[in-house]
Amino acid sequence: MKRLPLLLLLILSSSLFAQDIEENFTKEKKGNKGKMYVIWGWNRASYSDSDITFKGDDYNFTLHDVAARDKVTPFSYEKYIRPDNITIPQTNFRVGYFISDHYTISGGVDHMKYVMHSYQTVKIDGEISNETIYDGVYNNDDILLTHEFLTFEHTDGLNYINLELNRFDNLNELLKFDTGFMDVNLTEGIGGGIIFPKTNTTLMGSERYDEFNVAGYGLSAKVGLNLTFWNHFFIQSDYKVGYINMNNIRTTASTSDSASQDFTFFEATFMLGLRFQLINQE
Numbered sequence: 001m002k003r004l005p006l007l008l009l010l011i012l013s014s015s016l017f018a019q020d021i022e023e024n025f026t027k028e029k030k031g032n033k034g035k036m037y038v039i040w041g042w043n044r045a046s047y048s049d050s051d052i053t054f055k056g057d058d059y060n061f062t063l064h065d066v067a068a069r070d071k072v073t074p075f076s077y078e079k080y081i082r083p084d085n086i087t088i089p090q091t092n093f094r095v096g097y098f099i100s101d102h103y104t105i106s107g108g109v110d111h112m113k114y115v116m117h118s119y120q121t122v123k124i125d126g127e128i129s130n131e132t133i134y135d136g137v138y139n140n141d142d143i144l145l146t147h148e149f150l151t152f153e154h155t156d157g158l159n160y161i162n163l164e165l166n167r168f169d170n171l172n173e174l175l176k177f178d179t180g181f182m183d184v185n186l187t188e189g190i191g192g193g194i195i196f197p198k199t200n201t202t203l204m205g206s207e208r209y210d211e212f213n214v215a216g217y218g219l220s221a222k223v224g225l226n227l228t229f230w231n232h233f234f235i236q237s238d239y240k241v242g243y244i245n246m247n248n249i250r251t252t253a254s255t256s257d258s259a260s261q262d263f264t265f266f267e268a269t270f271m272l273g274l275r276f277q278l279i280n281q282e
Helices: 002-029 173-174
Strands: 035-047 049-055 059-066 091-098 102-115 123-127 135-145 150-170 182-195 199-204 209-212 216-231 233-249 258-276
Touching: 035 102, 035 233, 091 150, 091 258, 102 258, 150 173, 150 216, 150 233, 173 182, 182 233, 199 233, 216 258
Parallel strands: none
Antiparallel strands: 035 091, 035 258, 049 059, 049 258, 059 123, 091 102, 102 150, 123 135, 150 182, 150 199, 182 216, 199 209, 216 233, 233 258
């Protein structure tokens, strides 16, 4: 009997402690304002056909409806996990901040890859007069894009460095269902930024050129599904559509040579992330 008050005190303390943990958990679960998140992941991309114009001192021509694809790196520890090689695949990196419970601002880079299909036949307009076998005036003529005529790739890569404004909605709360340790979230966003490609080009026998350059701008919109575990760890998949306009693509070591193109893209991503509290909620 002497131990009964002590036992009751322990039970009461345990109950209050458990209640405090539950209240804190619930509060953190419902409030996002002041949190930051970091995302790393991978993407697949597809591109619309595009007209590509090449200009130099002795040529000015346009290739019409040129087809291109992305470049998938086969999965391996060396290429996807090893720290000094993790930018070899098509990757995504983003850092964001919740300015309110439902809105975030973020910055990051979509590291896509763009490879022109070789040996496709396209239409060409313009003039070439650089004393090669390609000299001539073209008027909607057919030309085969051999490696000897043109190699054109943004493979290190088609870097879309952008800012986004996103909306974030917890479907557990909206649809009134409980998944325990996991929150299901819907996210949508719009973004814009610069295109900073490293373009691999050889043109009509010129020396290969492959240097980073600010080539233009991009705009995008996306929708995604986010699964957050224990309020901190998450996986996320986004579907993004966008428009890219590059009017200053470097093609040779000479600044008088350039290319321009614009196209739309579709990007699908799979990403891993961490969310954490940076500033206490009001």
